[in-house]
Structure formats: structure tokens, C-alpha cells
Amino acid sequence: MASPLISNPEANSDRSRESKKKKRKKTANQNNQDHTKWKNRAEQQVYSSKLLEALRQVRRNQSPASGSSSEVPLRGRAVREAADRVLAVAAKGRTRWSRAILTNRLKMKLKKKKPRVAVTGNPRSKKHGVSILRLKEKRLPALQRRVHVLGRLVPGCRKLSFPDLLEEATDYIAALEMQVRAMTALTELLSVTGNGPGTEFSSNRPTPS
Amino acid sequence: MSSRRSRSRQSGNSRITDDQINDLVSKLQQLLPEIRDRRSDKVSAAKVLQETCNYIRSLHREVDDLSERLSELLATTDTNSAQAAIIRSLLM
16 A cells, blocks of 8 residues: 555565566567576566575574574575575566476475375476486496486576577576576675674665565 | 588588588587697697597586585575675675
8 A cells, every 4th residue: 555665665666676577578589588587687686685685584594493503504505495485486487497406496395395295286397206217237338428418517408409409508597607606796896895884774674584 | 600500511421521521620629628729720629529529528627616615604604694695795
């Protein structure tokens, strides 16, 4: 009911950025993935801010349980998972690897509660792990072996056809590069201004909870 | 890309043409910093695939390292000031 313009300037700019992205989506071919979106600077900055928000969440979830000193290696893993999750969300569900990352996360959460879970509600998810073809023959041609390895590296692409796999790998590499750039920039920002006087915004900004 | 997919389906999806493979491999080749800088056209497909795997693995390692550093930094830093810094860099 209340106008969101005043209270959330950041969300408004996000929405305007998203509308620009929608126009770009319409001009790009439907099937042809627009890999250059990962090189877009605005995309990287949106990713950085979303990642920071996700990391805040992670920290908040961890702090009530903390108290033991062996938290640092766990936190690195949590950061990696949050980064992957935000990256997968940024892909907007158009690639297999991003959907696989998100469904894997879901499957792991469900497995913690029950030992046997049949996750069948997702028509677009790739069900890998049901029957894993173990190609132990070393007489496979080098090309096929490498294709197999590549399929294992890109999440959710083990049984993909060769052209589809290469398409996914192309997008995945571009996304990973963006992830590295964004996290590097974030690290530099934090290491410089982490202890510096940057509190002029904090009192005015409404913290979204 | 859609036309290529329908063509392969018509042929029974068992045989992907060599041209297709070469096409895709050369596209992949453009992404890899190693091979792109060498400017050689005669890189075999297997080599490109291997470089791709290596590249993805090294990117994963970088992300892991950055995650570690970020986790340490976040433990000691106030996120409000961090967000302020990010917003400042966005506006500039």
C-alpha cells in the first residue's frame, strides 16, 4: 500500500535494471544464450550486492549456533555455496547447470530430514545419479573420455548430448568468470573499507530483515 | 541453434556431424585464454576439451580461495559499512 519508492531506492533501481534486461532478453534469440550478459558490468554489480545480502543471511543463521572455534572452514564452504546459489539464480533458470545447482541444494535439504526422498516435482530438472554409467574402459577414444569429464564438471550435465554440453559449458565458464570477478572486487572492497569509517549510510538506510 | 537441434533429431540423434563438433569446439576455443593467445588453428578437439576442463577446475579453485578469504573478511567486518561501500561503488 505504501509506495516503495521512498523506502527502498535500491530495489527501485534493481527493478529498472531488470526492465532493461527484459528488453535485452526479447531482442536476443530465444535459443541462443546471450553469453555476453555475464560480461556486463551491471550484472556483476547486481550479483555482488545479492551475494552480500545472501552472506548476511548465512552469518545470521550461523551466529546463534556459534561458540565453537572451528567455524572458519565451515564458513568458507558456506560462502562458496551461497555464491553458487546466487550465481544460479542470476542465470534466471535458462541453463541446465543453474537449475541443477538449485535442485541439488533442494535435494540435500530434503535428504537431511528423510533418508529416502523421491524428488519428482520438477519437470525441468535433470535426474542424474539414478543410473550412473561407469565407463571404466580405457579404450574409449580420448575425445569421449574428455567429454565425459567435462560433463562431470559442469553441474547437471552428465548425460547431455555433445552440442548441448558444449553450450552449457560455454555459459558456465562465462558465469564462473563473472563470479570470480565479482568476488575479487568484493574482497578488495571489504579488505579496504571493512575497518574504515563507512557508517554514514548505516543510520539512514532501513535494513531489510 | 534450434535448427541444428532439429536436424540432429531427424537423423536419429545418434550421429552428430563432424562439422558440428568442429564448430562448437572452435566456439569453445575462443573462450579459453590459453588457446586463444596461442593463435593456432590446429588445436585438436581433445586438446580443447582438456583445456576446458582444466580451466573450469582452476576457476573452481579460485572461487574456493575467494570464498575462504571472504569468509575471513566477513567475520571481522561490519556488513552495514560493507553495503555502504558497495552502494558507493555502484553509484560511481
